[in-house]
Amino acid sequence: MRTSLLAAFALCFLVVVAGCGVAGPTTGTVVIGVTSELLSGADMDRMRVVLRAGGEVVRDDVMTQKSGQLFFPREFFFSDLEDGTAVEISLEAFGAEDADRPLLVRTASTQVLGGRKLLLEVRLERECVVAPGAPTCPAPQTCVAGGCSAAGVDPRRLEPYSASWKADAVPDVCKPAGGGEPIVVVGEGQADYFPLEDLDEVQVEAGPQGGYHIFVATRIKNLRRSGSTTVVNGFVPDLGYTVEPLKVIFTLDQDEGGFCKLPGLRFRLDGERGIEELLGKVVEIEATVTDADGDTGTGKRKVTLSQTIL
Known part of the structure; x- marks a missing residue:
């Protein structure tokens, strides 16, 4: 009798657990990895960076060559945000000759996936430098490879984040792969x-x-x-x-x-x-x-x- 009761209790417990299920992670992270064909100090003197999460500005500052902040590759983090949160980066690169007109503007956006840490790579390309008076890509499009493209990227297409991406992102003439000791x-x-x-x-x-x-x-x-x-x-x-x-x-x-x-x-x-x-x-x-x-x-x-x- 006692054995039957224990078996019945165990069966009921399994049914309850199976019925409730286990909730998955509800937060995730997106890392924006930025590289540039424009050289800091030579081509651009400063860069404005604006980060938005869920439509709200979470960062808006200017990085300059003089301060030592303007180097590539570099990373910007959207950490521990709710699943489905829209994230966006806007980059404006300025030359030393014109403090008001950006050389180029690049935007990119995606969404957070719960339980995932994703890498979204963004490249500042020479083909996207805008001459004075020339037209720019109409929002919400952005310049990619010299043409206007959608700024949004499906998060399911993004690779998992790994710090090693920087080593493979841009060939560095001063630090080639396998070059040896400094x-x-x-x-x-x-x-x-x-x-x-x-x-x-x-x-x-x-x-x-x-x-x-x-x-x-x-x-x-x-x-x-x-x-x-x-x-x-x-x-x-x-x-x-x-x-x-x-x-x-x-x-x-x-x-x-x-x-x-x-x-x-x-x-x-x-x-x-x-x-x-x-x-x-x-x-x-x-x-x-x-x-x-x-x-x-x-x-x-x-x-x-x-x-x-x-």
């Missing part, structure tokens, strides 16, 4: 890279706003062209003097032999020490470059400061 070589030059050997003399120059400097240049391989941070450090052994570091984020220039270069790094020498104490002294220069992937390369060179000031 290489950083320290040289000199204001407008171009010129090689140095240890203890070569470099010219000390007076700065336009006070202070005295030398121009450091770097030659780089296997680090990203855009968004890489360069830090220059210096130490004068004879004086036990550490020069204040220089930190910049600039787009690299392509060079020969698979290398890229960054000339014109104005490295100020004086600070706690007057320039008279430094002339003719040896300075140990160290340049460290770190890209947006977190890869780092370091180059070192001992240079002799000139006895004169230009």
